[in-house]
Structures are given as structure tokens and as C-alpha cells.
Amino acid sequence: MINIKKTYYYFFYKIYKSIEYTSTLVGGNFLTDFKTGLVILTLELWFLGSFLNYYSIIYDIKLNITAKSPILLIPLFLICILNYFSFIHTDIWKKYNNEFDNLPISKNKKGSFIVWSIVIFIVLNFFISAYLLQRYVLKM
Numbered sequence: 001m002i003n004i005k006k007t008y009y010y011f012f013y014k015i016y017k018s019i020e021y022t023s024t025l026v027g028g029n030f031l032t033d034f035k036t037g038l039v040i041l042t043l044e045l046w047f048l049g050s051f052l053n054y055y056s057i058i059y060d061i062k063l064n065i066t067a068k069s070p071i072l073l074i075p076l077f078l079i080c081i082l083n084y085f086s087f088i089h090t091d092i093w094k095k096y097n098n099e100f101d102n103l104p105i106s107k108n109k110k111g112s113f114i115v116w117s118i119v120i121f122i123v124l125n126f127f128i129s130a131y132l133l134q135r136y137v138l139k140m
Contacts, residue, residue: 012087
């Protein structure tokens, strides 16, 4: 059975390691955990945005989303709370990072492939959904 919490921490771990590696290369190896949290928040928001775009197209509904819209604020609040208690409030992610560092190389490579496939899927899905929504709105 897949442990969702551990999977979420593994996702964080792979992005953290990537940011740590690239930050070291350019001399900006600071606030890596904050940067990772920001990347995860962005991916979560893009996933939510894709869902709203497809929902708008499929149900032929024009969503008037503003900064005060509950359809935006409630998921954003829930995502921020989840990320806060997972990564900022406690340092349990460091324990998981140490555990994941000790995984066999072959298992980590498979994990990297899966994580980066998910990241690519989310990014492409968001931009494709925005493109389709734009085309749909222009046809109206």
C-alpha cells in the first residue's frame, strides 16, 4: 500500500535535492527548503488552475475568479495549511530526507523519473488547459 504522506515527502525530497544541486552550482545555496516549498505550492496551484480551466470548458461556465473568490481562497488556504504543517512547522522532512538519501541508487533513479514525470505533466497540463480555455473563450 502506498503511504501518501511518505510519497509527499519523497516528492519534496526530489525537488529539494534538485534545487540544492542547482543552487550550489550558481552560488545561491540558501533557503533551499523555502524555495522547495514555493515550487511545490506553485505546482499545486497550477494543478488547481488546470482543474478550474477544464471545469470551465466542460460545463460551459465562465468562472469569475478574483483574489477574494471562495473557489480560489478555500483551496489555496487548505494547500498552504498542508504545506505549513508538512514542511515549515516541523523539521520531520529532514528525517525523511536522510531516509531517502539512504535508498539504493536504482530506487532513487526510478523515483526521480516518476517525480519529474509528474512535474512535467502538471506544467504541460496547466499550459495546455490555459490554451484550450483561451481558444474556447475566443470561439464564444
